[in-house]
Amino acid sequence: MKRATTAAFAPRGTLNETRWNEILTIAAEVFFQKGYEAATVREIAKRAGLLNQGSLYYYIKSKEDLLLALIERAYTQAVATLEEDDAVAASDGPTRLAAFIVRWIDKMVLSNNPLAVLEREFRSLEPSQLDAVRPLRDACNAFVRAVIEQGIAEGSFDGSLDPSVALHNIFFLLNNTHRWYRPAGRLSYDAMIDWYQTFILRGLSAPGRPAD
Amino acid sequence: MKRATTAAFAPRGTLNETRWNEILTIAAEVFFQKGYEAATVREIAKRAGLLNQGSLYYYIKSKEDLLLALIERAYTQAVATLEEDDAVAASDGPTRLAAFIVRWIDKMVLSNNPLAVLEREFRSLEPSQLDAVRPLRDACNAFVRAVIEQGIAEGSFDGSLDPSVALHNIFFLLNNTHRWYRPAGRLSYDAMIDWYQTFILRGLSAPGRPAD
Amino acid sequence: MKRATTAAFAPRGTLNETRWNEILTIAAEVFFQKGYEAATVREIAKRAGLLNQGSLYYYIKSKEDLLLALIERAYTQAVATLEEDDAVAASDGPTRLAAFIVRWIDKMVLSNNPLAVLEREFRSLEPSQLDAVRPLRDACNAFVRAVIEQGIAEGSFDGSLDPSVALHNIFFLLNNTHRWYRPAGRLSYDAMIDWYQTFILRGLSAPGRPAD
Amino acid sequence: MKRATTAAFAPRGTLNETRWNEILTIAAEVFFQKGYEAATVREIAKRAGLLNQGSLYYYIKSKEDLLLALIERAYTQAVATLEEDDAVAASDGPTRLAAFIVRWIDKMVLSNNPLAVLEREFRSLEPSQLDAVRPLRDACNAFVRAVIEQGIAEGSFDGSLDPSVALHNIFFLLNNTHRWYRPAGRLSYDAMIDWYQTFILRGLSAPGRPAD
DNA sequence: GATGAATGAGTTTTCATTCAT
DNA sequence: GATGAATGAAAACTCATTCAT
Numbered sequence: 096m097k098r099a100t101t102a103a104f105a106p107r108g109t110l111n112e113t114r115w116n117e118i119l120t121i122a123a124e125v126f127f128q129k130g131y132e133a134a135t136v137r138e139i140a141k142r143a144g145l146l147n148q149g150s151l152y153y154y155i156k157s158k159e160d161l162l163l164a165l166i167e168r169a170y171t172q173a174v175a176t177l178e179e180d181d182a183v184a185a186s187d188g189p190t191r192l193a194a195f196i197v198r199w200i201d202k203m204v205l206s207n208n209p210l211a212v213l214e215r216e217f218r219s220l221e222p223s224q225l226d227a228v229r230p231l232r233d234a235c236n237a238f239v240r241a242v243i244e245q246g247i248a249e250g251s252f253d254g255s256l257d258p259s260v261a262l263h264n265i266f267f268l269l270n271n272t273h274r275w276y277r278p279a280g281r282l283s284y285d286a287m288i289d290w291y292q293t294f295i296l297r298g299l300s301a302p303g304r305p306a307d
Numbered sequence: 308m309k310r311a312t313t314a315a316f317a318p319r320g321t322l323n324e325t326r327w328n329e330i331l332t333i334a335a336e337v338f339f340q341k342g343y344e345a346a347t348v349r350e351i352a353k354r355a356g357l358l359n360q361g362s363l364y365y366y367i368k369s370k371e372d373l374l375l376a377l378i379e380r381a382y383t384q385a386v387a388t389l390e391e392d393d394a395v396a397a398s399d400g401p402t403r404l405a406a407f408i409v410r411w412i413d414k415m416v417l418s419n420n421p422l423a424v425l426e427r428e429f430r431s432l433e434p435s436q437l438d439a440v441r442p443l444r445d446a447c448n449a450f451v452r453a454v455i456e457q458g459i460a461e462g463s464f465d466g467s468l469d470p471s472v473a474l475h476n477i478f479f480l481l482n483n484t485h486r487w488y489r490p491a492g493r494l495s496y497d498a499m500i501d502w503y504q505t506f507i508l509r510g511l512s513a514p515g516r517p518a519d
Numbered sequence: 520m521k522r523a524t525t526a527a528f529a530p531r532g533t534l535n536e537t538r539w540n541e542i543l544t545i546a547a548e549v550f551f552q553k554g555y556e557a558a559t560v561r562e563i564a565k566r567a568g569l570l571n572q573g574s575l576y577y578y579i580k581s582k583e584d585l586l587l588a589l590i591e592r593a594y595t596q597a598v599a600t601l602e603e604d605d606a607v608a609a610s611d612g613p614t615r616l617a618a619f620i621v622r623w624i625d626k627m628v629l630s631n632n633p634l635a636v637l638e639r640e641f642r643s644l645e646p647s648q649l650d651a652v653r654p655l656r657d658a659c660n661a662f663v664r665a666v667i668e669q670g671i672a673e674g675s676f677d678g679s680l681d682p683s684v685a686l687h688n689i690f691f692l693l694n695n696t697h698r699w700y701r702p703a704g705r706l707s708y709d710a711m712i713d714w715y716q717t718f719i720l721r722g723l724s725a726p727g728r729p730a731d
Numbered sequence: 732m733k734r735a736t737t738a739a740f741a742p743r744g745t746l747n748e749t750r751w752n753e754i755l756t757i758a759a760e761v762f763f764q765k766g767y768e769a770a771t772v773r774e775i776a777k778r779a780g781l782l783n784q785g786s787l788y789y790y791i792k793s794k795e796d797l798l799l800a801l802i803e804r805a806y807t808q809a810v811a812t813l814e815e816d817d818a819v820a821a822s823d824g825p826t827r828l829a830a831f832i833v834r835w836i837d838k839m840v841l842s843n844n845p846l847a848v849l850e851r852e853f854r855s856l857e858p859s860q861l862d863a864v865r866p867l868r869d870a871c872n873a874f875v876r877a878v879i880e881q882g883i884a885e886g887s888f889d890g891s892l893d894p895s896v897a898l899h900n901i902f903f904l905l906n907n908t909h910r911w912y913r914p915a916g917r918l919s920y921d922a923m924i925d926w927y928q929t930f931i932l933r934g935l936s937a938p939g940r941p942a943d
Numbered sequence: 944g945a946t947g948a949a950t951g952a953g954t955t956t957t958c959a960t961t962c963a964t
Numbered sequence: 965g966a967t968g969a970a971t972g973a974a975a976a977c978t979c980a981t982t983c984a985t
Contacts, residue, residue: 111947132344133431136976150949152977215427218342253505257494260502263487264480275475282469290472293465298510323965348959361961362966370959535944556768557855560980573982574945582980639851643769677929681918684926687911688904699899706893714896717889722934747968772955785957786970794955 118143118154119168122161127273131162131216163224166213169203170231173210176202177238188246192299193292195242196269200288204272211270236262243299252299265295330355330366331380334373343374343428375436378425381415382443385422388414389450400458404511405504407454408481412500416484423482448474455511464511477507542567542578543592546585555586555640587648590637593627594655597634600626601662612670616723617716619666620693624712628696635694660686667723676723689719754779754790755804758797767798767852799860802849805839806867809846812838813874824882828935829928831878832905836924840908847906872898879935888935901931 121142125134136158140151155161176198183194203210217225239262246252269291276287333354337346348370352363367373388410395406415422429437451474458464481503488499545566549558560582564575579585600622607618627634641649663686670676693715700711757778761770772794776787791797812834819830839846853861875898882888905927912923 114948129430130342130344130427132342135974137974145949147950147952148976149951149978152979153948158976218340219345256505257498257502260487260494260499261506264506267483267486268476268480271479274479275472282472286469287472290469293468294473294476294510297512298506300509347957349957357966359967359969360959361968361970364960365965552854554766554768554854556766559978561978569945571946571948572980573947573949576981577944639766642764642766680929681922681926684911684918684923685930688930691907691910692900692904695903698903699896706896710893711896714893717892718897718900718934721936722930724933750969771953773953781970783971783973784955785972788956788958789969 115154118151119161119165123165123169126162126165126216127212130212131219159220159224162213162216162219163227166225166228167231169210169213170228170235172202172206173199173235174231177234187249187251188242188244189251189296189300191242192239192246193296195239196291196295197288199269200272200291204269204276205278211267211273214270235266239265246299250301253301256299261299268295327366330363331373331377335377335381338374338377338428339424342424343431371432371436374425374428374431375439378437378440379443381422381425382440382447384414384418385411385447386443389446399461399463400454400456401463401508401512403454404451404458405508407451408503408507409500411481412484412503416481416488423479423485426482447478451477458511462513465513468511473511480507539578542575543585543589547589547593550586550589550640551636554636555643583644583648586637586640586643587651590649590652591655593634593637594652594659596626596630597623597659598655601658611673611675612666612668613675613720613724615666616663616670617720619663620715620719621712623693624696624715628693628700635691635697638694659690663689670723674725677725680723685723692719751790754787755797755801759801759805762798762801762852763848766848767855795856795860798849798852798855799863802861802864803867805846805849806864806871808838808842809835809871810867813870823885823887824878824880825887825932825936827878828875828882829932831875832927832931833924835905836908836927840905840912847903847909850906871902875901882935886937889937892935897935904931 118139122134122139125139125142128134129138135148136151137148139161140146140148143151145151155164176195179191179194183191186194240258243252243256243258243261247254247256247258272287276282278284282290330351334346334351337351337354340346341350347360348363349360351373352360355363357363367376388407391403391406395403398406452470455464455468455470455473459466459468459470484499488494490496494502542563546558546563549563549566552558553562559572560575561572563585564572567575569575579588600619603615603618607615610618664682667676667680667682667685671678671680671682696711696715700706702708706714754775758770758775761775761778764770765774771784772787773784775797776784779787781787791800812831815827815830819827822830876894879888879892879894879897883890883892883894908923908927912918914920918926
């Protein structure tokens with residue numbers, strides 16, 4: 096069956112932005128819980144209050160498309176996280192990194208926007224489909240890299256560390272918070288933030304120069 | 308597809324230990340590359356040199372069973388990693404943790420036994436099916452926790468940190484090495500190990516008391 | 520124009536004759552290009568400038584009905600083709616047949632009214648639904664048959680040929696002109712007409728009595 | 732869902748040639764009766780004695796593939812039709828054409844291999860998919876064209892006719908025999924053949940030189 | 944007149960699993 | 965030990981059709 100003619104109409108929720116966002120959020124939830132492959136269009140439709148999986152295709156072009164849209168939304172939100180207020184922007188590397196950790200956790204991890212989960216599903220997509228998202232991703236990486244390099248230049252961070260490796264591992268840790276942190280659990284939200292700030296800042300610190 | 312009854316009797320093919328291990332390894336590869344849900348019995352059979360996916364059922368009882376067996380094998384190997392030689396066993400927390408990092412990366416990450424990937428697939432299993440594996444997992448956790456607590460007691464690690472959180476994050480970092488480390492890449496194997504040791508040990512270190 | 524008699528009640532939109540004819544023409548195009556089964560209501564609606572496939576149902580009762588209406592329109596046009604001017608009506612069989620060929624190609628093949636295509640889709644309809652159209656079809660057949668019989672009676676056409684078979688094959692050839700004739704192609708329009716006249720008239724001619 | 736991994740095994744009936752041919756024949760029947768688009772995999776499977784449409788996918792890669800295979804088989808049979816015995820090969824154009832008509836009707840029309848029907852479905856395929864079949868098709872065309880040109884050179888056929896147009900129309904007529912000829916009908920098989928021979932040979936004949 | 948939003952029935956396709964040989 | 969052949973359940977997706985607004 097031809098895919099070309101699919102969704103000749105229905106510019107995917109452009110019509111009703113609110114509904115479209117609802118659906119995206121529901122899909123995020125389901126993909127998050129089951130993984131992309133195991134998630135079914137049927138379940139997403141049902142949770143969206145539709146009687147039928149076919150109805151979902153009024154909004155989406157394909158399941159893959161839904162994942163793509165989700166990734167796009169997540170990264171757009173991610174980029175918004177890079178904005179610093181003036182005081183922070185003028186601070187030293189460690190301070191800026193600590194502030195970034197708070198912002199990132201606030202926006203990315205607690206919202207229903209589990210980037211780590213989505214990244215895990217990248218394999219389900221052809222590389223070219225990520226083209227739209229790559230610049231956004233790069234922007235996030237560039238930001239953290241710049242902060243790390245500032246810290247190194249200032250002598251706070253270890254000059255021998257590889258910023259690429261560091262930024263990758265930092266994002267990795269933050270983005271997988273949901274794997275261990277439970278809002279209702281033993282550890283408070285502030286304690287969780289604190290753990291990350293302490294662990295990461297000390298982890299990067301220059302030898303003989305404690306982060307605190 | 309969910310199987311009804313779990314393991315009333317072991318599949319006959321288990322008798323041929325070598326073949327069975329071959330198949331496990333191939334399955335590990337395929338699950339690793341595609342994820343459990345997206346992997347097909349067909350492909351595993353094909354890579355095992357079988358002409359027909361049905362043939363695989365001489366060895367396995369079900370796809371799910373294969374995953375289970377894989378997890379078991381991985382954790383068995385993991386537990387073997389906990390063994391320290393006498394000199395290390397007598398050392399302080401940081402030294403023991405650094406040594407563990409080397410052993411774990413060596414055995415778990417470089418072998419085709421990517422625990423992190425498997426953990427990701429836990430959701431595909433009913434909790435009860437992990438009963439066999441839980442003690443092994445607990446042993447690994449207990450070991451690292453003990454080392455951290457030793458470090459805290461000795462004053463090397465920060466007394467205010469939560470050992471559970473720390474151990475989880477440490478395993479998380481190590482087990483996902485494959486996501487960024489490429490054997491043929493810019494960073495040498497030793498540099499990779501070094502990064503982990505430095506980052507983790509400094510990250511856990513007591514305030515005002517640098518790890519080095 | 521009246522809508523198909525099948526309808527319990529005509530769709531409201533029939534009132535706007537112009538719009539209705541536009542839609543019929545568009546549907547003819549789409550059915551022609553894709554075939555009835557492969558054509559979608561969506562595409563017809565889109566080409567008609569409607570934003571939503573549902574909107575088309577203001578004009579039509581069902582997709583099948585659209586096909587039916589199309590067939591009716593085509594046959595009505597076909598019957599108009601049977602009209603001869605006085606000079607031709609008074610001529611011999613071959614002359615009348617040659618003249619008919621021109622008229623038929625002019626009206627049926629060059630307009631967007633590909634009867635052959637529609638006939639091909641008859642199978643998509645229940646026989647009873649063609650009741651309205653059958654007399655028109657019979658009229659066309661009767662006309663050509665009469666001309667052939669006249670030719671036979673006059674000794675121009677082969678007395679041993681079966682007029683039914685002949686008329687069927689003639690219509691078949693003419694109605695499928697679009698399969699090989701391209702207006703912008705190597706063969707001119709006149710050459711195409713010429714080919715048909717020559718081939719068919721000679722094909723029917725009495726033995727030992729060339730058509731020319 | 733990925734199409735690439737489809738049918739990793741099952742070299743489509745290479746294993747059981749007989750069954751594969753059975754399935755092809757059944758598919759030909761169904762496509763013939765309903766048209767490619769309207770035909771369902773379900774029905775083909777059912778008629779093949781399979782309980783389930785899924786079972787059919789042991790033999791085929793896709794519905795489209797089935798059509799393709801069908802076309803290939805039909806054209807292979809078509810090419811076999813071009814073989815002439817020595818006496819015929821040495822004859823003049825009209826004789827050879829008359830003989831070809833018999834062979835073609837015998838092999839192509841009466842077998843369940845309705846080429847015309849298949850050609851009609853070409854639109855359902857991307858042009859590149861017909862690459863395998865094009866040479867066979869060309870061979871058939873070339874044969875008939877050569878015979879026509881021989882007839883023209885000998886003075887039997889009209890020198891002003893376009894061989895391409897002629898051959899197209901000839902195939903067209905023959906391949907659609909099923910539309911009007913009923914084995915149990917009024918016209919005998921021989922009479923049907925006779926009609927074609929007479930109509931076509933006279934139709935091509937040189938002016939003033941009757942075919943008989 | 945037209946549209947957004949749905950619905951249900953059906954389509955092709957995939958896949959784990961079974962089993963006689 | 966292994967294979968060919970199947971099966972059933974479920975997946976993604978399509979599409980004619982309806983209807984309140």
